[in-house]
Amino acid sequence: MTRPTTKERIKLPRLDMPAREPELRAHDFDEVNLGFDPRVAAGEALRCLECANPACVKGCPVGVKVREFVQLIYDGEFVQAAAKIREDNVLPAVTGRVCPQEDQCEGACLLGKRGAPLAIGHLERFVADYERQAGAIGLPPIAEPTGKKVAIVGSGPAGLSAAGELIQRGHRVRVLEALHEIGGVLVYGIPEFRLPKAIVRQEVDNLRLMGVELETDVVVGKTVTIDELFEEEGFDAVFIATGAGLPRFLGVPGEHLNGVCSANEFLTRVNLMKAWRFPEYDEPVYDCRGKTVAVIGGGNTALDSIRTALRLGAKEAMLIYRRSDAEMPARAEEVHHAKEEGIHFHTLANPVEFLGDANGQLTGVRCVRMELGEPAADGRRQSNPIPGSEFEMPLDVAIVAVGTSANPIVQSSTPGLATTRKGYIEANPDTLRTSKKGVFAGGDIVTGAATVILAMGAGRKAARSVDEYLRSGEW
Amino acid sequence: MFPIFEARFLAPDVKLFRIEAPRVARKRLAGQFVIVRIHEEGERIPLTIADSSAADGTVTLIVQGVGKTTKRMNRLEAGDALLDLVGPLGKPTEVERFGTVAVVGGGVGTAIAYPSAVALQQAGNRVISIVGARTSDLLILEDEMKAVSDLLIVTTDDGTRGFHGFVTQALAERIAAEPIDRVYAIGPVPMMKAVADVTRPLGIRTIVSLNPIMVDGTGMCGGCRVLVGGTSKFACVDGPEFDAHEVDFRVLQQRNAAYRKEEKESLDVFLRAGLCAEIQS
Numbered sequence: 001m002t003r004p005t006t007k008e009r010i011k012l013p014r015l016d017m018p019a020r021e022p023e024l025r026a027h028d029f030d031e032v033n034l035g036f037d038p039r040v041a042a043g044e045a046l047r048c049l050e051c052a053n054p055a056c057v058k059g060c061p062v063g064v065k066v067r068e069f070v071q072l073i074y075d076g077e078f079v080q081a082a083a084k085i086r087e088d089n090v091l092p093a094v095t096g097r098v099c100p101q102e103d104q105c106e107g108a109c110l111l112g113k114r115g116a117p118l119a120i121g122h123l124e125r126f127v128a129d130y131e132r133q134a135g136a137i138g139l140p141p142i143a144e145p146t147g148k149k150v151a152i153v154g155s156g157p158a159g160l161s162a163a164g165e166l167i168q169r170g171h172r173v174r175v176l177e178a179l180h181e182i183g184g185v186l187v188y189g190i191p192e193f194r195l196p197k198a199i200v201r202q203e204v205d206n207l208r209l210m211g212v213e214l215e216t217d218v219v220v221g222k223t224v225t226i227d228e229l230f231e232e233e234g235f236d237a238v239f240i241a242t243g244a245g246l247p248r249f250l251g252v253p254g255e256h257l258n259g260v261c262s263a264n265e266f267l268t269r270v271n272l273m274k275a276w277r278f279p280e281y282d283e284p285v286y287d288c289r290g291k292t293v294a295v296i297g298g299g300n301t302a303l304d305s306i307r308t309a310l311r312l313g314a315k316e317a318m319l320i321y322r323r324s325d326a327e328m329p330a331r332a333e334e335v336h337h338a339k340e341e342g343i344h345f346h347t348l349a350n351p352v353e354f355l356g357d358a359n360g361q362l363t364g365v366r367c368v369r370m371e372l373g374e375p376a377a378d379g380r381r382q383s384n385p386i387p388g389s390e391f392e393m394p395l396d397v398a399i400v401a402v403g404t405s406a407n408p409i410v411q412s413s414t415p416g417l418a419t420t421r422k423g424y425i426e427a428n429p430d431t432l433r434t435s436k437k438g439v440f441a442g443g444d445i446v447t448g449a450a451t452v453i454l455a456m457g458a459g460r461k462a463a464r465s466v467d468e469y470l471r472s473g474e475w
Numbered sequence: 476m477f478p479i480f481e482a483r484f485l486a487p488d489v490k491l492f493r494i495e496a497p498r499v500a501r502k503r504l505a506g507q508f509v510i511v512r513i514h515e516e517g518e519r520i521p522l523t524i525a526d527s528s529a530a531d532g533t534v535t536l537i538v539q540g541v542g543k544t545t546k547r548m549n550r551l552e553a554g555d556a557l558l559d560l561v562g563p564l565g566k567p568t569e570v571e572r573f574g575t576v577a578v579v580g581g582g583v584g585t586a587i588a589y590p591s592a593v594a595l596q597q598a599g600n601r602v603i604s605i606v607g608a609r610t611s612d613l614l615i616l617e618d619e620m621k622a623v624s625d626l627l628i629v630t631t632d633d634g635t636r637g638f639h640g641f642v643t644q645a646l647a648e649r650i651a652a653e654p655i656d657r658v659y660a661i662g663p664v665p666m667m668k669a670v671a672d673v674t675r676p677l678g679i680r681t682i683v684s685l686n687p688i689m690v691d692g693t694g695m696c697g698g699c700r701v702l703v704g705g706t707s708k709f710a711c712v713d714g715p716e717f718d719a720h721e722v723d724f725r726v727l728q729q730r731n732a733a734y735r736k737e738e739k740e741s742l743d744v745f746l747r748a749g750l751c752a753e754i755q756s
Contacts, residue, residue, distance in 0.1 A: 178693050180512055180519075180559040188695075217561040219693055223498050247697040249707060256702055256726045258733040265696035273518060273690070279744050282518040282544060283690075284737030360729030407694050409712065 003074075006049055014116035015044040022340040026310050029192040029276055032337055033097070036126040038078065044119050045073040049110055056120060059108030061457040064088045066105055066120055073123055082131040085124060086140060090164035090207070091157065091456065093132065093199045096125025098190060098300075099453045100331045132202055139210055143170035148470045151176060151235040153220045153410065156184020157452045158241035158443030160204070161459030162466070163212045169467045174213040174235075176224075181272060182214050184243055185452070188272040189264070189301065191308050194334070197271075221413035226439060237438045237466045240425060241459060244444040245407025249400055250296065254354030259286060259362025263295065263305040263401035270308050286397045289313035294365065294393075296320050296351055297401030298328040300451075303338050305399045310341060314397075318344040320351060322370045322383045348372070348383065352390065354398060364394045404449050414439075424448060432462040437475045440466055476556040477511075480533055485615045486608075488540040489583055490549045491525070497532030499524075499562050505594035506568030506684065506716055509534065510692040512559040513548050520544050521689045521711070523587040524563060525616075534560075537586035537615070542738050543745040564692045565715045569682070570594045574656035575601040577649060578624070579642050579670055581662020582608055585616050587684050588661040589623075595659075596623045603655070604628070605645050607662075611636035643669045655679055660719060664728045671719035681719035685710050687730060702726045 004012070018034040019025070025032050036044065048070045056066040064085055072081035085092040101107070101121035109117035131137050148171045152159045155177040166173045181187050186200045208214060218224060220242075229235045247262035249255050266285065269275040273283035293314040295306040298321035310317040319338070321328060324347050328335060339345070348370045355364040369389035373382040406423035418426040418435035425434055425441040432440045442458030444450055469475065481493040499509060508523045526535035540546040551557075568591045576595050580588035585606050596602045602623060607630035608614045614629065614636060621627045629637030630645045638645045643666070649655065650673070658681040660670035667683040674681045687710050689699040694712040701710050702723035708714060 178561065179691060180561075188691075217559050218498075219561060219564065222563055222693075223502065223561065246694045246709065246712070249697065249700075251707075255707070256700065256723075256730060258730060262697040265690060265698045268690055268696050274516070278737065279741050281516045282741055284518075284734045284741070286733075287736070360726070360732075407712075409693060 003046065009047050009049060010111065010114055012047050014047070014119055015040050017119065017122045019337070022337075022342070025193065026341040029311055031196050032193050033125075035129055036122055038076070038130070041073055041078075041123060041126045042076065044123060045070045047111060047118055048074070051110060055108035055110060056105040056118070059104045059106075061104065061453050062088050062460055064105070064124070069127065070118070070120070070123060073127060078127050078130045079134065079136050082127040082137075083140075085127065088460070089456065090161055091203050092124050093128035093203060094157070094186060094195060095453050095456065096121050096123075096128055097195050098331075098451075100451060102332045104453070132199070137206060139206060140168050142168055142210060145172070146170040146470065148172065148236045149174070149234060150466055150470075151229045151233070151238045152241060153226075153238065154178075154184060154241040154243055154443075154445075155182040155214065156241060156243045156443065156455060157186065158243070158455035158459035158462070159184065159239070160207060161456040162239050162241065162442075162463040164207055164210065165460050165463030166466060167207070167210045167212050169463070171467070171470065172213070173211070174215060176218040176220055177214070177216045178219040179272065180216050182216065188268045189304070191267065191271055191304050193307070193311065194304065219409065221409040226410065226414045226417070226436075230438065236470055237440065239459075239462045239466060240410055240434070240439065240441040240445060241443045241455070241462075242407055242410055242445045243455070244404040244449040246405050247400070248403045248405055250351060250402060252351055252353050254356055254362070255400070256360075257354050257356040257362040258360055259356075259396055260354055260398045260400065261286065263297070263301045263399050264404070266305050266399045267301070267308065270312070276308075276312060285312070288397055290315045291396035292316040292318075292394055293397040293399070294318045294320050294395050295399040295401050297403075298323065298330060299401060299403075300330045300334060302399075302401035303330045303334040305401055306343055307334075307338055307341060309397065309399065310343065316344070317342070318346055320346045320349050320365075320367060322348065322350040323381065324348055324372060327372075327380050350383070350385065351398075354395075355392070362395060362398060364392050365398060366390055366392045404444075406445065406448075410445075422448070431465045432458065433465065433469075433475070438469070476558065477560040478556045479551055479553050480531075482551060482553050482555075485537065486613050488549065489613070489615055490538050490540070492536045492538065492548075492551070493533045494536060494557060494560060495532055496534050496560050499560065500527040500532050500534050501529045503527050503534065503563035504567035505570065505590040507563035507565050508692070508715060509536070509560050509562030510564065510689070511536070511548070511557050513544065513551070513557050515558065517558065518544055519559075519690055519692070521564070521686065521692055523684065523686075523715075525586045525589055537583060539583040543741040546742070547745065561692065565711060566713070568594060568659075568716060570598050572599045575603065575654065576657045576659065577603045577605060577646060577655050579605045579646055579658065579660040579662070580607070580620070581642055581660075581666040582613060583615065584662030584666070585620065588659060589616050589619055591659050591661075592620060593623045601625045603649060605630065605642050605649070607631065607642035607645070609633065641669070642666065643673050646670060647673050650674075650677065650679070658682070658719075659684075664724055664731065667719060668724035671722070671724070675720050682716050683719040683722060684716050685714055685722065685727060687727060688733060701730075
């Protein structure tokens with residue numbers, strides 16, 4: 001079959017990702033998106049314009065060779081396509097699901113100038129799922145052992161991505177995780193319906209097969225310090241990838257009422273501790289059944305929280321965000337899915353007080369309406385309260401998802417490790433070297449809360465830099 | 476897995492465990508805690524480390540069976556193991572030579588007070604320990620506390636042993652008898668509040684160890700937030716010890732009841748299942 005001309009390809013419609021019906025999926029934790037089948041994937045791959053100088057690759061924080069892997073899909077070489085992605089991204093099944101593609105590869109796709117961009121995220125997800133279902137995972141070759149040992153602090157996307165890269169370069173790699181499960185935000189934060197935990201486990205198992213050692217229940221800075229990792233446990237380099245830290249609260253009255261919690265707590269209880277299966281699992285979560293639940297915030301964590309509350313049986317689920325839809329940092333697909341599922345969006349509103357009864361139980365929220373002002377330093381328009389516009393809404397559960405601040409445990413226990421004014425670790429943006437010899441840092445603990453793929457990009461960059469240091473010995 | 480070396484009851488429903496956890500044993504200081512998870516479907520619960528031995532690599536935990544997890548843990552014996560144990564978490568007790576220090580332990584709170592008493596005594600303080608319980612059967616660590624105290628006062632609410640009354644009454648009497656520079660109070664929330672009320676007007680610096688609801692224990696979830704001096708603190712990373720005169724005990728008590736309904740449901744299911752198993756056997 002001859003491939004259509006560029007002109008013809010531009011006219012082809014983007015093939016939709018099939019999703020479960022909103023009425024059905026809003027009541028369980030099964031995955032929302034169903035995935036492409038090989039025929040649909042090849043059909044979508046056909047649309048690629050095969051640009052000589054592909055903008056999509058530049059749009060990707062880790063530089064996945066999009067054009068090449070899409071070509072392999074078109075050729076029906078699905079496992080090879082996955083291997084091609086893995087050269088730059090060790091967690092394709094994860095990023096295919098959680099990357100904000102509209103801001104990255106797909107945002108840069110030329111097809112998007114006239115119509116809809118190529119569904120790169122969906123194609124990435126397809127090949128990763130295909131290879132898993134086919135049981136034909138192609139693991140990359142491992143270099144000769146170097147005799148060097150690297151400790152990675154934290155098993156989230158930055159840590160795992162660094163581990164995958166370093167093990168391929170022949171180093172011994174040990175990942176130390178504070179929680180009882182490997183995966184960081186991929187297991188405690190992102191819910192099952194968006195990223196099934198079986199997929200994370202599979203990716204982690206792949207790393208284990210490649211020789212990565214994974215240890216849970218170790219809080220570096222408490223159980224063992226960075227200095228002890230060097231002096232007593234014989235590591236030659238340490239990569240700190242502890243992720244985003246302490247949840248921020250709003251600092252408004254009533255935040256200590258029962259019924260108010262951070263998104264981190266809510267999601268950790270449900271995802272990591274499986275509170276959605278209470279009482280089969282011991283960990284409880286605020287009872288959402290028949291209740292009115294609100295999340296405060298407009299990021300992916302906010303969307304994950306409120307859609308989780310809906311699945312836990314909330315009668316009414318709403319999102320309260322101080323800016324408008326346009327400034328919302330969440331992935332476009334999640335906003336779309338959330339609206340389909342019946343989540344109410346109260347934008348340009350901000351809580352000023354949580355209201356409670358005599359027993360300390362949340363009963364409502366008082367909000368103020370907001371208006372957009374000038375763009376701030378980060379380019380997003382600021383929001384300002386409109387005086388006299390306060391209003392109240394009844395509420396049973398409030399989930400606060402307004403970001404995080406740096407977790408201090410590693411920093412405060414590591415002499416000689418420089419931090420920023422806000423407590424994040426200082427690292428050279430090119431080498432990710434910190435102020436302390438042999439110690440590298442990357443991901444959210446350096447940048448503040450960002451995305452899975454940016455953390456993975458940092459992990460990869462760190463791995464190359466660690467490798468360079470271990471080979472040269474020069475700091 | 477974290478093997479249990481020794482397990483024995485100290486009082487009805489109160490059990491001591493010596494658990495193999497060499498890294499934790501080596502690092503822990505008085506006042507710090509661990510988070511444990513005892514089985515695959517289990518929750519994570521914080522338990523203060525009562526003692527440790529770097530030599531044999533064990534930590535000692537003393538557990539009162541109150542809810543499902545603690546009751547289930549108390550059925551474990553030597554030779555069993557905990558699925559997860561992580562720590563040592565939280566800031567250690569501030570230990571200096573203060574002068575005369577009163578260490579007050581209520582109920583199983585004595586297990587938490589004990590390591591602080593040890594550390595304070597080693598730092599050269601005159602340690603007055605006041606150990607109370609509802610009734611004599613529930614008193615724990617009396618001998619251990621005696622060994623590290625210059626003076627030990629035992630109280631029971633029902634008068635079955637020692638001073639007939641509350642620890643607060645014994646403390647007030649002691650304060651009247653000699654100058655006290657610092658007070659450590661660990662026990663049920665109402666007891667710690669009562670101690671704070673005794674020492675506040677006298678301006679005696681008083682430290683309490685708080686045990687709010689916690690999930691990860693590393694600052695990540697914020698579930699353990701407590702109001703201290705009008706600002707929000709995370710007990711797991713900022714505490715667990717705080718200035719008693721600044722703690723909002725009413726909010727603490729309310730927040731500790733957040734999951735009362737679920738805790739009861741969980742316990743009922745567990746006890747019913749246990750009963751069924753007994754009937755079947």
